[in-house]
Amino acid sequence: MRVVRLVVVTWWLQLKQSMKAGIFVFTALIEPLIFATLAYYLFKAGREPGTLLYAALSAGLMGIWSVTLFGAGGAINYQRWQGVLEPLIAAPPPYVLILFPQTLAASTVGVYSLTSTLLWGWIVFGIPLHFAHPLAFVISVAVTIVALGLLGLVIGSSFILYREANALSNMLEFPVWILTGVIVPLSLLPGWVHYLSWGLAPTWGYRAIRAGALGGNAWPALGYALLLAAAYFVIGHGVVHVFERRAREKATLSLV
């Protein structure tokens, strides 16, 4: 019960803090609108336009990843700048139970991205919002957000040890968009890339969301996303433990 309370309170606190930061609001709301606009004109002007709902949806999903990456990447550095990283690590609960809700809060903010791009597409470009399977769509979004939060945990944990890791996280935005097939079909990418894509939970989460919105069976992809999310938690737990130990040994926790 105390673990659940810790996770929920930390998640809620982080969510509220995130929505006060201008850069976070930009990443969650404005950047996805920029990409939604671009995607709309690209698909509208192209000779293979597909559906415009696909474009709006893709831009929203891209936004969820951006905001997860930014939030998960920044979580530890913010704690470091505020001087609370050491007390948090020294506190009795395992640090993974503090970091996970923070990265989960980051991916939760992604709901704003998805909502804003869909509304933008509907209001500005007149894209009709007809979802093939609304229930599957909502469940898929929820599962994808949890999976992204756990992927964020794995990525964010490196910040315990490497204070410049945020530069690496900046670099990961476009590659993961490509690898997960969020806006480009995986069939266009070289064959070896598919193996990397299959190991990423967002690939399956996005597939499920798309099936829920545009039609298709969302449940198998959802199963894979959940499976990978569980694997990320195990990996994240191990990595946080190892990195925390090394940072203590090297006395680098508070180095900004």
Place this chain on the structure above:
Amino acid sequence: MTSLRVFFIGGLTSYRALFNWLTPWILIPSFLIAPLFQILLFAYIGRTTRLESDQFYVIGNALQYAAIPCLFAMGNTISGERYQHTLPLVLATPAARLPLFVGRAVPVVVNGFLVAAFGLVVGGAILGVHVPLGAVAPLILVTAVTAFSCTGLGLVNAALALRVRENAVTSNVLFGLLLVFCGVNVPLSTLPSWMNTIAQGLPLTHGIEAGRRLAGGASLHDVLGLVGAELLIGCVYAVVGYTLLRVVETESRRRGSLEVA
């Protein structure tokens, strides 16, 4: 002599401080790897939509990525100084403001040029884009002019940084607007006319168009008008940016808001 020292040494020192003393862990991902993936993403979207060739996206995105150093570095010359608590000290000095601010812009132009050139060369090599040999030298010129005009907009961004605390947000918004409006990934002819009109007054638009025509076989003479327009736009933004910096600096001193913007 003092102004020359402020211009060159001050500018270089400020630039080095921007990137945590130039650690490769920040420079390489931000300036070399990220632009390549932006090029790849849009080239693949282009292939999906069958809108334009790979060459279109390589040139558009490589040149547009010059905006990252040009906007962020110029904005950070102010916000970085504020963060380090050196902004009031710098602005309290009697140093002439023209070399002080413009000196900080010169390394940024070089940085923007190198980032764009790297994107053009490596992005082009990855996607197998071929450019006529005769177009290489004119493309270098176009890239340099585009980096200069983007830095002009960066000076405006630096002025905004004197009044806006979250300058990274304004830099990101400007970067996004350039991405949408300047014909980087969507041909200007397919955008609504009002967007096309705005694009004519933004840096990048004419430089990118010139770059694409050169890669398509046009001579430097054919694109001189576009290069001239890009240069003129850069000069206008630089003058506006410098004037704004002076105005906002005076206003910030009056309001005592240099450190709290």
